[in-house]
Amino acid sequence: MSETPEPVTPIRPTSAGTPDTPTSAGMPEATKTASVRRPHRPLAALWTLAVAVVAVDQLTKVWAVAALSDGHRVRVLGDWLTLTLLRNPGAAFSFATGQTWIFALIAIIVTVVVIRISRRLGSMWWAVALGLVLGGAVGNLIDRLVRAPGVLRGHVVDFIDYGGWFVGNVADIAIVGAAVIIMVLSVRGRELDGSRAGEGRGRHAETDA
Template sequence: MFATIVFVAILFAVDQILKIYFSTNYGLNETETVFAGFLNIGYIRNYGVAFGMFSGMKWTIVLIGLVMSILISTVLVKSKQVYIRVALGLVLAGATGNLFDRLSVGYVIDYLQMPILPVVGSTIFNISDVYIIVGCAIILFFEVRNKPNSKNDMPVQF
């Protein structure tokens, strides 16, 4: 369990260091192309959640974030499966990173943009968001892989 706490703490620290770097070294709404068509960096303030949805609902978002962090922590502590611990550790670090922003400065600091991505290419996000997506993808991958096939009750093989 100690290793999981350290893992989450390190991820949280990396997230906060990156947010401090971008918010102090870039002007608000300033972006810079790193790899044309693939990666831009900059600094924006996100007062909502994904794609800026629910802007102006800070305390509702904070409450949901707190409840989800508590639930994730509870499952994380009880889990014996390594992939669940890693995945939920990523999700928890991402959720608490963005929650910390909302409580400390009133918005989430975003700084990454990948124009190459379909649908979300114009969206600016942060490493906390990446943690959450990767953690959810890990859970989905293992759950689908381990789910019995309805035809013969054998696990799906990849």
């Protein structure tokens, strides 16, 4: 007498997919949370750095106005680096002193542009660069909006004298630092989203092949 084979119970696929093909539904909750938060880290870094630059810039300007208004000079590194108060109605090197409102508008445009492109951020270095740009632009914009002689015509408080070559402030340092970082990132072909220039085209070419 032949034995009756036992019935085989079919394995039904679950919503998590097959055992060999993990999907997001089968991912641990901590992993899914980390994958969601990761793209927001550069954006958070941008805003944190921008706020820090504005705060330090404005606090140091308040100190400079209070401590250096009598015209005396504080030597930090001899004559190479000193602190002296200067109210600048123009741009760097007192350029275009009669067109203060133009630089106020430029600062507003830069601020809007940085906020718009920040949505595509995926690179921490680009976040640092844009945070410095945003903080520096807003720091000097505040001066042009609230300081004498009036809105969009306010004189920027400068107090860091670099050996007599020019006098700047913390916002200027942030903008120069951002320019250096952006140049390095551009030379290296690093995009805003963290990829390298041409990576996307290369992947499409491999797929087509």
